[in-house]
Amino acid sequence: MRNLLSAGLMRLRKSQVFWFGEVVIVGFSIFMAVNIYIDKRMQGSTNVFDDGFFNYIVFMGIILAVFCMLFLGNEHGDGTIRNKITFGYPRYQIYLSYLIECCIAAFVFSMTYIIMYTAVGLPLLGAMQTSLIKAVLICFSGMILAFAYVSIYTLIALLNHNKAVAAVSGVVLAFVLLFIGISIRLKLEEPVTFDAVYVTEGEDRGEVKAVENDGYITGVKRAVYEFLDESLPGGQSIALSGMVENSACTWKYPAYSMLLLILTSGIGIVIFTRKDLK
Amino acid sequence: MEYVLTTNALGKQYRHFKALHQIFMHVPKGSIYGFVGKNGAGKTTLIRLICGLQEPTSGEYKIYGVSNSQKEIADSRKRMGAVVENPSIYMDMSAEDNLKVQYRMIGMPSYDDIPELLQLVGLSNTGKKKAKNFSLGMRQRLGIAIALAGNPDFLVLDEPANGLDPQGVIEIRELILKLNREKQITVLISSHILDELAKLATDYGFIDQGQIVKEISAKALKASCRKCIRVTVTDAKAMCQLLDEKNLEYSIISDSEADIYGVNNISKLSIALAERGCEITALHEHGETLENYYMNLIGGGADA
Numbered sequence: 001m002r003n004l005l006s007a008g009l010m011r012l013r014k015s016q017v018f019w020f021g022e023v024v025i026v027g028f029s030i031f032m033a034v035n036i037y038i039d040k041r042m043q044g045s046t047n048v049f050d051d052g053f054f055n056y057i058v059f060m061g062i063i064l065a066v067f068c069m070l071f072l073g074n075e076h077g078d079g080t081i082r083n084k085i086t087f088g089y090p091r092y093q094i095y096l097s098y099l100i101e102c103c104i105a106a107f108v109f110s111m112t113y114i115i116m117y118t119a120v121g122l123p124l125l126g127a128m129q130t131s132l133i134k135a136v137l138i139c140f141s142g143m144i145l146a147f148a149y150v151s152i153y154t155l156i157a158l159l160n161h162n163k164a165v166a167a168v169s170g171v172v173l174a175f176v177l178l179f180i181g182i183s184i185r186l187k188l189e190e191p192v193t194f195d196a197v198y199v200t201e202g203e204d205r206g207e208v209k210a211v212e213n214d215g216y217i218t219g220v221k222r223a224v225y226e227f228l229d230e231s232l233p234g235g236q237s238i239a240l241s242g243m244v245e246n247s248a249c250t251w252k253y254p255a256y257s258m259l260l261l262i263l264t265s266g267i268g269i270v271i272f273t274r275k276d277l278k
Numbered sequence: 279m280e281y282v283l284t285t286n287a288l289g290k291q292y293r294h295f296k297a298l299h300q301i302f303m304h305v306p307k308g309s310i311y312g313f314v315g316k317n318g319a320g321k322t323t324l325i326r327l328i329c330g331l332q333e334p335t336s337g338e339y340k341i342y343g344v345s346n347s348q349k350e351i352a353d354s355r356k357r358m359g360a361v362v363e364n365p366s367i368y369m370d371m372s373a374e375d376n377l378k379v380q381y382r383m384i385g386m387p388s389y390d391d392i393p394e395l396l397q398l399v400g401l402s403n404t405g406k407k408k409a410k411n412f413s414l415g416m417r418q419r420l421g422i423a424i425a426l427a428g429n430p431d432f433l434v435l436d437e438p439a440n441g442l443d444p445q446g447v448i449e450i451r452e453l454i455l456k457l458n459r460e461k462q463i464t465v466l467i468s469s470h471i472l473d474e475l476a477k478l479a480t481d482y483g484f485i486d487q488g489q490i491v492k493e494i495s496a497k498a499l500k501a502s503c504r505k506c507i508r509v510t511v512t513d514a515k516a517m518c519q520l521l522d523e524k525n526l527e528y529s530i531i532s533d534s535e536a537d538i539y540g541v542n543n544i545s546k547l548s549i550a551l552a553e554r555g556c557e558i559t560a561l562h563e564h565g566e567t568l569e570n571y572y573m574n575l576i577g578g579g580a581d582a
Contacts, residue, residue, distance in 0.1 A: 088355035
């Protein structure tokens with residue numbers, strides 16, 4: 001396993017896909033910091049450092065989809081996965097080594113954003129207003145979420161011989177997860193009531209009344225929506241990057257992500273171990 | 279005889295399709311085992327099984343006496359290298375980097391052997407050139423170099439000459455012979471190019487429709503392929519009379535051509551024919567080739 005990881009990390013260091021991902025992350029972090037600064041200067045908005053600091057968490061789901069599919073897809077495409085199997089490594093070790101390599105890449109991508117955004121954003125936007133403990137907790141949750149994303153993409157990439165099909169599936173899934181997350185959050189953020197203006201005939205001024213919102217979900221349905229919002233990666237991405245006010249539930253995010261990681265990796269290893277490879 | 283690889287009633291079934299059925303195969307140590315069969319006969323499937331890429335659905339195989347059902351098969355696999363179908367190389371890396379990754383993967387303590395390995399396969403001057411810019415032959419040789427990392431003593435090559443130009447075919451042949459003779463590496467090689475295989479193999483296994491039809495050594499094959507003399511004469515009738523009188527076996531090819539078996543003295547035969555007014559206009563030695571043998575074995579019409 002140690003040798004597999006050693007070889008995998010060497011491969012990662014020399015991977016064009018990895019370095020391309022790094023360039024994109026660096027570009028994105030600088031763009032975010034400068035964009036917020038321009039907004040602040042030109043439009044006098046109250047944008048602060050925090051507004052862009054956690055944005056990478058949403059972006060990570062997509063960039064990791066592209067990275068994992070291309071990086072792991074090459075193992076099938078170039079046939080190099082065969083070298084490991086032919087040499088006698090157990091399949092679960094091969095699977096885990098790929099998972100760890102991609103998790104390391106996810107860690108490096110995340111840290112690159114945090115460092116670059118801080119380096120550019122701090123002089124332009126000033127210090128962070130969120131408490132350090134909360135920021136660390138969100139970053140930690142974001143990291144575990146990134147690992148959960150990696151485990152989902154590793155499952156797809158390693159169980160699919162066709163690099164192109166795997167790449168498309170991965171990227172589509174990344175967007176689907178995000179859209180599901182956004183849809184659930186929009187549903188949950190529906191107000192209990194909304195104001196309606198009642199105008200009586202013959203009167204100039206209307207009366208504002210609170211009307212019950214039919215779109216507001218309650219009871220078991222709300223509980224299910226809240227569970228999905230907290231457990232699915234898309235919902236977590238939206239919540240963590242937007243720094244949801246309700247920080248009391250933040251501890252659930254890494255727990256759910258970890259559960260997802262274990263579940264998808266377990267399923268992946270079981271199928272990969274039995275899979276006929278070409 | 280010591281065998282590197284044996285299979286015992288090995289079978290592989292994909293849903294309702296039997297790709298391999300009751301395969302019995304024996305690859306002697308030190309041999310170059312030519313694995314011959316038409317497209318879809320089951321060559322690559324068998325190679326995938328012994329490389330651990332797929333699991334057999336019945337029977338077993340042994341590598342260095344260790345059964346695939348034993349845990350120790352992983353250790354036996356460390357003694358073999360393989361190139362299955364296409365060479366397994368990172369296209370965006372140089373030959374040296376590809377080997378470095380492989381060396382790390384197999385836990386080699388240093389990269390000291392890499393220049394020698396590159397020299398062996400004729401890729402020592404490729405520098406930083408990436409594998410995607412290599413010719414097909416160079417990629418094939420790099421694939422073999424990767425398979426040779428860790429000094430295996432059993433090499434499995436699936437169609438190594440496929441798609442190569444004549445120069446590439448010769449280079450691969452010379453490399454395989456060198457590995458077998460100088461490093462005593464046992465080679466299992468599947469190939470469609472029978473003439474090329476005939477120049478290499480010390481043993482043959484013929485597979486058809488997922489079953490081994492015949493296993494034979496190159497010596498035994500040579501002995502069973504009778505030599506004859508193909509003559510073109512001016513009077514076939516006179517020749518037949520003479521051959522019947524001399525009790526020589528022959529077969530008529532055309533009105534003027536015949537294959538004569540067991541001729542010891544061509545000069546005497548030529549004089550005897552001349553005395554009967556029959557002249558030899560052309561004469562050459564003719565032998566049954568691996569291709570003829572294969573076609574007879576499989577029953578003709580084969581796509582080997």
